[in-house]
Amino acid sequence: MQNIVLPILSVVLGYLVVLVLKPKQNKNLKLLLAFSGAFLLSITVFSFLPEVYSTDNNHIGIFIMMGILLQIILEFFSKGAEHGHVHIDKEAVVFPWLLFISLSIHSVLEGVPIHAHDSLIYGIIIHKLPVAIILATFFSASKMSKTKSLLFLLLFALMTPLGVFLSTNFSIIETYFTEISAVVIGIFLHISTTILFESNEGHKFNITKLLTIVIAIVLAYFI
Numbered sequence: 001m002q003n004i005v006l007p008i009l010s011v012v013l014g015y016l017v018v019l020v021l022k023p024k025q026n027k028n029l030k031l032l033l034a035f036s037g038a039f040l041l042s043i044t045v046f047s048f049l050p051e052v053y054s055t056d057n058n059h060i061g062i063f064i065m066m067g068i069l070l071q072i073i074l075e076f077f078s079k080g081a082e083h084g085h086v087h088i089d090k091e092a093v094v095f096p097w098l099l100f101i102s103l104s105i106h107s108v109l110e111g112v113p114i115h116a117h118d119s120l121i122y123g124i125i126i127h128k129l130p131v132a133i134i135l136a137t138f139f140s141a142s143k144m145s146k147t148k149s150l151l152f153l154l155l156f157a158l159m160t161p162l163g164v165f166l167s168t169n170f171s172i173i174e175t176y177f178t179e180i181s182a183v184v185i186g187i188f189l190h191i192s193t194t195i196l197f198e199s200n201e202g203h204k205f206n207i208t209k210l211l212t213i214v215i216a217i218v219l220a221y222f223i
């Protein structure tokens with residue numbers, strides 16, 4: 001049940017943060033992003049990756065690389081929303097279908113392995129929070145109608161729970177569970193390392209950011 005509810009709450013929380021606090025593209029959001037990237041990467045490396053590798057499937061590595069490629073392709077359409085920035089036209093009033101479909105494929109896929117890996121849900125909701133904040137910030141500044149914006153966020157919130165639902169109710173997904181999990185590992189490796197790379201602008205030394213990343217790694221290790 002928490003696998004269905006927590007991803008939705010994460011998006012709702014992101015929306016409320018924007019509604020109540022009206023954050024600008026500021027330092028705190030960058031820190032939250034760095035935290036989420038380091039945390040997701042650590043959860044992946046500490047538990048998700050070894051668990052999937054311990055199955056008797058010989059093609060894990062190939063599917064991980066396919067996941068990385070898939071995420072690169074998805075980002076041609078989402079322009080990087082999964083890892084923290086939106087580049088669509090603020091003047092646009094039509095529903096951003098490409099962004100939506102790209103984010104949806106990503107989010108449904110990441111919902112599939114949740115139920116079999118204990119700490120994965122935390123990595124996912126912590127990575128979803130800044131994404132929701134960024135989307136909500138973009139929509140509130142855009143010319144998009146409130147209905148379309150809310151519909152977008154609502155459907156976006158339901159995609160990872162949809163992945164959880166499909167994975168626990170359809171045997172075809174059970175059959176390819178390990179392969180899909182490996183693809184999700186590739187997706188996570190790509191987005192989390194991109195977040196860490198992009199949050200480190202100019203390779204300047206930033207003690208707050210470094211500490212944030214260390215705390216995320218330590219927390220992920222003990223969770």
Ligand SMILES: [Zn+2]
Binds near residue numbers: 079080085194198
């Ligand atoms: Zn980017």
Ligand SMILES: [Zn+2]
Binds near residue numbers: 127
């Ligand atoms: Zn995601």
